[in-house]
Amino acid sequence: MPESEQRPILAATQKWLQTIVIGLNFCPFAQREFDKSTIHYALVDSRKTEDVLTALQAEWQRLDQQPDIATTLLILPYGFEGFWDYLELVDLAEQLLVMEGYEGIYQVASFHPDYCFADADEQDPANFTNRSPYPMLHILREAQLSQALDHHPDPEAIPQTNIDKARAMGYQQLEALRAACLS
Structure with a gap:
């Protein structure tokens, strides 16, 4: 992919991190x-x-070799726009994680523009805790995540806090924030 195509995708992803993930404190560990x-x-x-699965394996290897990288966002701007197709990919990624012996070392978190939690309405603002400008797989180091959670005053409250915050803001406001990341 030419750099001219990569730049706006990376910029939108970074803006989303700053505006939504960090700005709304959906992940209290991302700012650092x-x-x-x-x-x-x-x-x-x-x-x-x-x-995508080959790229995922390459990123696990990169993380193995470069301990200064805390986490990787594997951005999928093409081909996984459909949420159900994307969920199939997430399932395969998690299976591959186990097959490759990375279970307990890395974790795969999922973000998608149309993310919808099981049993949630598509219009539930809580879905925005996992909605992103592009489909992506987030690779986390489990040891680092565990350490961060150990130092958080109430890690069990993070998901509910995020849901409450998202619902208080409302769908329209959150969609406008996410859409602004793409502009």
Whole structure:
């Protein structure tokens, strides 16, 4: 993918991190890594599931070799716009994580423009805690995540706090924030 195509995708992703993930404190641990520039952004310029899984394996290997990278966002701007197709990819990614022996080392979190929690209405503002400008797989180091959670005063409250905050803001406001990340 030419750099001219990569730039707006990366800019939208970084703006989303700053505006929504960090700005709304949906992840109380993201600010530190963003400020330290320890987030690696990888774009997959393919619509094929096999290519995404190959890229995922490459990112696990990168994290193995580069301990200064805290986390990776594997951004999928093409081919996984449909949420159900994307969920199938997430399932395959989690299976591959186990097959490759990375269970307990890395964790895969999921973000998608149409993210919808099971049993939630599509218009539920709580879905915005996992809505992003592009489909992406977020690779986290489990040890680092565990350490961060150990130092948080109430880690169990994070999801409900985020849901309450999102619902208080409302769908329209959150959609406008997310849409602004793409402009």
